[in-house]
Amino acid sequence: MKKLINSPETVLADALTGIEAADPSVRVDHVNRVIYRAAPKVDGKVALVSGGGSGHEPLHGGFVGYGMLDAACAGEVFTSPTPDQMQAATKEVDRGAGVLHIVKNYTGDVMNFEMAAELAAAESGVEVATVVTADDVAVQDSLYTAGRRGVGVTVLLEKIVGAAAEEGRDLAAVKAIADKVAANGRSMGMALTSCTVPAAGKPTFDLPEDQMEIGIGIHGEPGRHREPLASAKDIAAQLVEPILADADFTGDPAIVMLNGMGGSPLIELYLMYGEVAALLEKAGVSVARTLVGNYITSLDMAGCSVTVLKADDEILSLWDAPVETAGLRWGR
């Protein structure tokens, strides 16, 4: 295992130390492992809390800041944070307007956020609403989920809903826009290589030098099938076609993300985006905004995913609102 770490046991603690040192706009609660805005609003704003297993950076900690999240709970690598962490974050960020939990659809995350919401309501009187993302069209159920996995649309949702909360909308309105984004986005990913979880010390799965896996999950969980390495053009088709088959993306404009899994360099991600854009144009999808880069990763896995979100005027206008976080620059 070749990694820039001190020891498998201290990866998360050491990374949180680095995030805090690198970004003066956040502060870290090292006991509860929560990343907060260093200068939160005083009152009235609906607060957004997300979180999940670590190893997907910049998601979620890199998205804490003006226009996105108020707090992110960091679990161990690929492991859900605990209800205690989530409860502490929820209580800390509440400004009397309620808190939205943004949860990727994995069994541990869903269960723990649910428990945290109940505890925060019962013990601190915090009103909590929840949105669950489940945008991965690759599989219907999987290793860690009942139903579809939550992946790339989570990034877009945190940006868009963050802008709505920043505008001062109330919890019901913030929850409504979150549900709209969750309902209108679809994703599909693929891997050229496995990731290596530090605590395991070896690749999660074996993928021969001449094979790739289509429909991979962000924890290295199985996708749809394996097949021989193919061209970027062919890979793009295998990601875009299942997305377009699952929902109608004509009519409204779309926001499209070409996301890297962590180990693929930017030159390849841009190249892939060119292929995806050509396919979408051919299919009559009008791309209004794009994002190309590493946004929801899977440690050092080489590969990429495509996310397409149907975006009406409200979503586009929220997408264009200012954002100041380490992990997402102003969307254009």
Next chain:
Amino acid sequence: MKKLINSPETVLADALTGIEAADPSVRVDHVNRVIYRAAPKVDGKVALVSGGGSGHEPLHGGFVGYGMLDAACAGEVFTSPTPDQMQAATKEVDRGAGVLHIVKNYTGDVMNFEMAAELAAAESGVEVATVVTADDVAVQDSLYTAGRRGVGVTVLLEKIVGAAAEEGRDLAAVKAIADKVAANGRSMGMALTSCTVPAAGKPTFDLPEDQMEIGIGIHGEPGRHREPLASAKDIAAQLVEPILADADFTGDPAIVMLNGMGGSPLIELYLMYGEVAALLEKAGVSVARTLVGNYITSLDMAGCSVTVLKADDEILSLWDAPVETAGLRWGR
């Protein structure tokens, strides 16, 4: 070779197609392989042109935009662009105020930019000034250079000097701030793995599973030495110590970049930054601004580099000026 490409021969052309599709704020001259701002200023601004071999993305194409470059010339992977490309870019962006060439110190780049400057002056009467970056303390001469290699400080220079040009400073003043940045920055890098050049189809060098290379270049050219894999803390010391031994970074504040080589995930880069920050604090270096992420990469190489720039008030103020490019968000 596992890459998201169509064929080794078309990597650059296909990536340029993707960049143009992804970023409406740039346009691409596909014949000359130059990335331009889509909406350049009409007149009076000193223009900044850079470029070099591809494979280091987002450098340089991702840095074209308001507050940074006016044009970037893209060579084939790890190969200098030609004087023709540079001459075309120089002529195209000149607004009567002259053009600054930003050149990393590699023999081909230096020679070709020199020829382009002469041609642009002789044939089009464009006044050209040049800054050469040579900040890599790892080696004095190397495979592709006489003198030190130009690496990470190029990123910081393009941001800072871009802001100076945007303010309307004249060519001599822009060149002066460029020279100041080039003189006051130092870098050092390391690799856990080799990169693989698409046209070669196999790793540039062999690096056993239990070894790393300290002082690596951004083209996989040899560094100082190889040694057994070490902890992040130890690696950080091996990068920071030679930098601090080469220049005095106490007194003024510093801008520090922890840069990923392309194949290392963000969680490891943040972890490394934590170690670097602790060492700098111990050495009495006051870090005023930071940048953590993939900014000057080496295809899919796993590893990182550290760049430290001594920054007076003028440099810090230019660093803080707005920037709108795909590759660099507003530095904080």
